[in-house]
Amino acid sequence: MLAKIALLAALTLPFGVAAQAAEQAPAKAAVDPVAQRAVMTGEQVVQILDETVDWYRTLGTQQQAATQPSDLLILYANRQTADKVMALAFEIARANAELISSEAGAKQEQQEASTPEAQSLTRLKQKLEQHRTELQEEIEAVRRQVAAASNKGELQTKLSVLQGELELVNARRNLFSNMTQYVSENTGANALKAHIDAIAASIPASIGPVTTTTTTAPAAGATSVTSAVSTSLSQFGIWDLTATVLRLSAKARTIETIDRRTEELQGVFTEIREKPLEQLKALTARGDELAAEAEQDSSKLKYVRDQYDTIAWLFQQTSSIVTPLSKAEVLLTQYRNNLNNWRDATQRQYRDAWRALGIRLAIFAGLLALVFTAAELYRRAVFRYVQDIRRRSRLLLLRKILLWSLVVAIAAATFATELGSLATFAGLITAGLAVAMQSVLVSVVGYFFLIGKYGIRVGDRVQVGSVTGEVIDLGLVRLHLMELSGQDGAMSPTGRVVAFANSIIFQASGGLFKQIPGINLAWHEITVRLPSGADAAALKTKLIEAVSSGLKDYRDDILRQTQEIQRTAQVHGSTDAQPQVQLRFSAEGVDAIVRYPVELLHAAEIDERVSREVLNVISSEPSASPAA
Incomplete structure (x- = not known):
């Protein structure tokens, strides 16, 4: 790149000046005896910043995990500490970038003193500047001549020519300066500074001065809030307690992960600090050597003074790296202490939540055991002391309803947190069940x-x-x-x-x-055709007597059931179910309809007896013909 700029500058200069500059021999500059070494390379600086920024973004994870007042206090303290650590990281990066820039400048000066292209470029810049100065002096002289001469035409023409030549030289000088500045701005040190500034712009915490005051999370406040949280756990249901246990477990793992990453970043800063400390020791030793040289040889006083200035600047730049590193290590230690306090508080809450959950589960299991034991004793008492099947089934059904109602009530009271929400939930469930299970x-x-x-x-x-x-x-x-x-x-x-x-x-x-309970009575009918010419009234009387004779063995039971019907239905009249015979005239003759009560358990036997008695009465009359 330097060769290209030198060639471009040579082309812009007059041919004689360029040739004269190229023919001169290169001169070598003296090399600085103090080695200007940066603590880290540009890639290492960017890597450290990336790691610090990635660690800084764990504050978002902490904010998601902070659900208790004590967590918010620790989060506030950690945020302040992280802001300071982030600002210190950028301070370290910028100081190291200055060292890299100084080292690059020293290498460039050494290169200019050693390479023919750099020496030629320096001579070209000097010749260009000298030519510009000569033109300006000549223009001023011509202007004075114009002011004093009477014939100004020729001088005005010469003045315009010189001004045009000066404008050309200025244009060449600006081109040369712009190219040199562009090369300087795109070197590694300047690109690193621009990269650092770009990262800093995306992190608001890096803006502003850094103070050495550390922020400590109030452990007493955290303890008091933790005890308050433990007290409130007794108001939670099993469902909420289980969710709390899982959430606290996840929070503890998150804190452990953040603490591990903080420890890794602290180790990186500790490792980085070793090299600048060694460099400070080397600079101090070099200063002692220069003092000894000054005492031995007074002719080197100017050289020693220049070296002292360089060492002082390097010592200041290196100190600007060591000091932020020491501050960052202290802040990270405090950060880890805050995390330890947070982890201890979370573990206490975790143990309290487990204890409350265990108590709730034990109470729930004990109540269920008590209810089922009482239900079993109730069932045994019913089977032992209640002999009536109807009452026994009703009592067992009542037991089933009460048992599952109590189980549901105990489960709802144990799993739910607030009775108001439980009532609302129960109302919605009841409405849905009423529609779905109508x-x-x-x-x-x-x-x-x-x-x-x-x-x-x-x-x-x-x-x-x-x-x-x-x-x-x-x-x-x-x-x-x-x-x-x-x-x-x-x-x-x-x-x-x-x-x-x-x-x-x-x-x-x-x-x-x-049937009415205790009643097992029904009425049956038999229709018979009376013989033609027979006395219907006499046969009716005989049929009634015959049916009554067939029912005599069941008279008592029929009478009892008849009385029970009358008492239940509040019917007044005869208390005995007597057989009945009704006569019905038709075109074929006279039919007798016989109605009589029967017990359903003995209905077949009674029907047979009544049929036999009726058949005997009809058969005793001449020309008998029974009809179905």
Whole structure:
């Protein structure tokens, strides 16, 4: 690059001046005896800044993890410390960039003193400046002549020529200066400074002076807040306590990761500080050597003075690196102390949360065990002291309802945090269930109607629609029947179980028929054709007597059930279900309709007896012809 600039400058100079400059021999400059070495290279400076910036951005992670007042106090302290560390890192980088720039300048001077291109470039700059000065002096002289001469035409022409030549030289000089400045600005040191400034612009913490005051998180305040948090844990439910335990565990891992990264950054700063400390020792030793040389040889006083100036500048620049490194190490130590306080507080909260969760779980398990134990004792007492199947089933159902209601209530009170939110949640759940499970809820309500005063129980014979069966199970939602088929007197199970929803009692098209509890009575009919010419009134009396004779073995039970019906239905009249015979005239003759009560359990036997007695009465008359 220097050769190209020298060639460009040579082309812009007059041919004679350029040739004269090229013919001169190069002169070598003296090399500075003090080695100007930077602590880090440009790549190392950028790497250190990147690591520090990456560490600084962990404040965002800390802010996400800070959920308690004590966490916010520690976060505030860490943010202040991190801002100072970040500013110190940029101070170190800029000081090292100055050393790199000084080292580059020294190398450039040495190169100019040693290479023919650099020496030629220096001579070209001097010749260009000298030519510009001579032109300016000549222009001033011509101007004075113009002012004093009477004939100014020729002098004015000469003055304009000289001014044009001066403008050309100035243009060449500006071109040469711009090229040199561009090369200087794009060297490694200047590019490094620009990179540092670009990184600093993206970090607001790097702006502003750095103070040595350290910020410590108040441990007492953190302890008091932690105890307050531990007290509030007793108000949480199991769900919130579990979430708190998981959150505190994640927070502890986050703090551990940040502390490890801080330790790594602190190790990097400690390692960097060793080299400038060694350089300070070397500069101090060099100063002692120069003092000894000055005492031995007084002719070297000017040389020693120049060396002292260089050493003083280097000592100041190196100190500007060592001092921020020492401050950063102290700040990072304080930063880690804050993290340790935070980690201790988090671990205490973690242990308290685990303790509260364990107590809640123990209470929950104990209450459930107590409820289930009481339910089991209740069940055994019901089976032992309640013999009636109907009452036993109702008591067991009540036990089931109370048991699961208590389980749900205990679970809700244990898992929930606030009763207000629990009530709101329960209201929403209830509304949703009422819409989604409308049929089920109607069946549950129908169950209580089925077990009412005139309700059914296991073992009852009922008719639902066109299905007749015996109740084998009465649940909270469904009713199960064993289907029966055949005539009333001889119905037998078909082996099929029919299930009906309890909501059948609310349906207009449905119907449920059953006997009154304790009543097992029905009325049967027989139709017979009376013989032609027979005395109908006398036969009616004989038929009544015959049917009464067939029912005499069941008279007491029929009478008892009749009285129970009258008492239940509040019907006044005869208390005995007597056989009845009605005469009906038709075109073929006179028919007698015989109606008589039967017990359903003995319906077949009673029908047979009554049929035999009626047949005997009809057969005793001449020309008897029974009709079905």
